[in-house]
Amino acid sequence: xxxxxxxxxxxxxxxxxxxxxxxxxxxVTFDIAAGEFLALMGPSGSGKxxxxxxxxxxxxxxxxxxxxxxxxxxxxxxxALADWRARHVGFIFQFYNLLPVLSALENVELPxxxxxxxxxxxxxxxxxxxxxxxxxxxxDHAPSELSGGQQQRxxxxxxxxxxxxxxxxxEPTGDLDRESANDVLxxxxxxxxEIGKTIIMVTHDSRAAGHAHAIMHLExxxxxxxEEVGK
Amino acid sequence: xLLSLIFRNAFRHKLRTLLTVVGLTVAVLAFGLLxxxxxxxxxxAEGASNARLVVRNAISLVFPLPLTYRxxxxxxxxxxxxxxxxxxxxxxxxxxxxxxxxxxxxxxxxDLYPEYLLSEAERKDFQRDRKGAIVGEKLAATYxxxxxxxxxxxxxxxxxxxxxxxxxxxxxxxAKTDVSQMLFHWDYLxxxxxxxxxxxxxxxxxxVVEVADPSRVAEISRIIDNEFKNSNAETLSETEKAFQLGxxxxxxxxxxxxxxxxxxxxxxxxxxxxxxxxxxVRERTAEYATLKALGFGPRFVLLLIYGESLAIAALGGxxxxxxxxxxxxxxxxxxxTLFKVFAVSGATVALQAACALAVGFISxxxxxxxxxRVNIVAGLRSIG
Numbered sequence: 001x002x003x004x005x006x007x008x009x010x011x012x013x014x015x016x017x018x019x020x021x022x023x024x025x026x027x028v029t030f031d032i033a034a035g036e037f038l039a040l041m042g043p044s045g046s047g048k049x050x051x052x053x054x055x056x057x058x059x060x061x062x063x064x065x066x067x068x069x070x071x072x073x074x075x076x077x078x079x080a081l082a083d084w085r086a087r088h089v090g091f092i093f094q095f096y097n098l099l100p101v102l103s104a105l106e107n108v109e110l111p112x113x114x115x116x117x118x119x120x121x122x123x124x125x126x127x128x129x130x131x132x133x134x135x136x137x138x139x140d141h142a143p144s145e146l147s148g149g150q151q152q153r154x155x156x157x158x159x160x161x162x163x164x165x166x167x168x169x170x171e172p173t174g175d176l177d178r179e180s181a182n183d184v185l186x187x188x189x190x191x192x193x194e195i196g197k198t199i200i201m202v203t204h205d206s207r208a209a210g211h212a213h214a215i216m217h218l219e220x221x222x223x224x225x226x227e228e229v230g231k
Numbered sequence: 232x233l234l235s236l237i238f239r240n241a242f243r244h245k246l247r248t249l250l251t252v253v254g255l256t257v258a259v260l261a262f263g264l265l266x267x268x269x270x271x272x273x274x275x276a277e278g279a280s281n282a283r284l285v286v287r288n289a290i291s292l293v294f295p296l297p298l299t300y301r302x303x304x305x306x307x308x309x310x311x312x313x314x315x316x317x318x319x320x321x322x323x324x325x326x327x328x329x330x331x332x333x334x335x336x337x338x339x340x341x342d343l344y345p346e347y348l349l350s351e352a353e354r355k356d357f358q359r360d361r362k363g364a365i366v367g368e369k370l371a372a373t374y375x376x377x378x379x380x381x382x383x384x385x386x387x388x389x390x391x392x393x394x395x396x397x398x399x400x401x402x403x404x405x406a407k408t409d410v411s412q413m414l415f416h417w418d419y420l421x422x423x424x425x426x427x428x429x430x431x432x433x434x435x436x437x438x439v440v441e442v443a444d445p446s447r448v449a450e451i452s453r454i455i456d457n458e459f460k461n462s463n464a465e466t467l468s469e470t471e472k473a474f475q476l477g478x479x480x481x482x483x484x485x486x487x488x489x490x491x492x493x494x495x496x497x498x499x500x501x502x503x504x505x506x507x508x509x510x511x512v513r514e515r516t517a518e519y520a521t522l523k524a525l526g527f528g529p530r531f532v533l534l535l536i537y538g539e540s541l542a543i544a545a546l547g548g549x550x551x552x553x554x555x556x557x558x559x560x561x562x563x564x565x566x567x568t569l570f571k572v573f574a575v576s577g578a579t580v581a582l583q584a585a586c587a588l589a590v591g592f593i594s595x596x597x598x599x600x601x602x603x604r605v606n607i608v609a610g611l612r613s614i615g
Contacts, residue, residue: 053607053608056524058523058524058607058608058611059607059608079528082523082526082527082528083526085524085525085526086525086526086527087526091521091524091525093521093611097517097518097521097611099236099518099521100243101236101239101240101243102236102239106232106235109232110232110525111525111526113232113233113527114525114526114527119232158525
């Protein structure tokens with residue numbers, strides 16, 4: 001059996017709220033294989049977003065081992081972790097998080113500034129990524145000139161542009177109407193099916209979760225079960 | 232793309248940026264103008280010669296010196312030339328029309344002041360006419376004096392109405408030369424005083440002494456003062472520069488106050504700009520967190536914020552500096568002959584630029600530090 005892409009072992013995470021320590025994850029252990037499309041579900045406060053943040057390397061566990069793409073990211077220094085994120089993780093946020101002063105093309109091009117790449121090549125790649133999400137005719141549009149669904153598709157193109165090892169999506173359809181949500185989910189499914197991208201998605205929406213291969217349920221900071229989605 | 236991002240961010244809130252730039256422009260302009268006023272204050276001393284000594288009554292400038300001192304001073308070894316000047320203090324039409332007037336020894340005065348440039352013909356006309364006067368080009372321009380005009384002054388120190396005929400208009404050899412004075416014959420003053428108040432005749436305000444070797448001014452000033460020690464009118468000799476600075480020191484408190492105000496203006500705009508940058512960064516916390524999530528380091532975030540702050544400061548500073556020149560000209564004209572020289576110096580422009588950039592840099596310090604250290608998870612949750 002091949003090595004899992006993501007391996008969590010006894011992950012513990014808590015937050016301080018004033019004088020109090022609030023436990024969020026209590027000894028979570030599981031693996032995710034490369035090429036999986038996994039949905040994380042659970043009630044508010046169950047720790048699903050925290051788990052996603054830990055896997056994406058934007059937060060650190062209190063204890064436990066977290067190996068992603070062969071790297072124990074819980075032990076990486078800050079600068080190395082930033083570099084690791086740039087190489088391995090594509091982000092899709094609930095509210096798109098595009099820079100409002102940049103055009104769709106420039107937003108997609110942005111992560112490539114971290115690569116040693118000529119401007120023309122950056123442009124070509126960004127145009128290609130936008131064409132993959134069906135926005136070739138919206139290259140010069142500012143985010144404010146795009147609908148929510150279109151903005152999320154720009155965000156997906158931005159997540160794809162560096163060809164990351166995995167894509168993390170935190171409530172990617174939470175701010176969209178049903179039709180736009182379906183478009184975005186179908187697009188994510190295509191990325192998984194056609195390019196083989198590993199995707200981890202946090203969602204409250206069981207219909208959204210239905211687009212994944214498997215659903216991981218969390219409750220009070222612990223895994224309560226894994227459910228394979230029948231196709 | 233980075234520069235483009237900085238500039239687009241800088242003008243994201245057009246009204247806020249516009250108001251900040253206007254504030255900076257006004258502050259830099261005010262700073263430049265006030266600095267120019269301070270420089271103008273010292274302009275007389277700046278233009279003064281180190282090779283000329285001013286010999287005055289040791290008790291006070293108010294008390295005159297006897298005419299008989301002239302020969303004694305002239306005979307001192309190392310003295311190349313000597314001339315005299317009496318402060319006249321006349322009023323031209325109204326007291327507000329202030330300009331310096333000196334009764335001078337016409338035959339020698341211009342020899343000791345080569346920086347006053349006068350045509351040979353005008354010089355001869357002046358020296359020939361006992362009621363003749365010469366005026367600096369700035370003074371002539373201010374009151375519209377022309378060669379041949381008769382100018383009447385009302386005496387304050389020397390009572391009565393005094394009529395003069397303008398015989399020449401002198402220019403300055405350089406920008407530091409005082410071209411706002413009126414010079415006329417001491418002989419005219421003295422002869423009139425002999426008739427009106429005889430006891431005040433044959434009196435000299437100050438002797439101006441030209442020293443052959445400028446390195447000996449201290450020694451010669453001591454020799455002059457020793458010469459008249461224990462006389463009825465002891466002398467105090469000092470370089471022209473020290474003499475002028477003596478006047479400036481009388482108003483030192485005003486100069487200090489002006490300097491303080493000029494820096495206070497910069498401090499106020501620093502507070503305004505710091506507030507602008509703090510608001511800007513607070514609103515964009517989620518964007519900086521996003522950039523960090525994408526893999527950009529704290530240095531990139533610092534660069535964005537400093538770039539934006541410095542761009543706004545540079546724009547406001549450049550506009551302020553550009554406006555200083557025409558405003559200084561208008562201000563100098565409005566002040567008439569109050570300031571001998573009123574020009575924006577290179578040092579003032581450099582200080583303005585330095586202040587603007589310092590405002591840009593300091594105002595971004597705390598917001599940039601905070602943004603660079605923003606926790607990604609907390610930052611992504613923040614709402615601008």
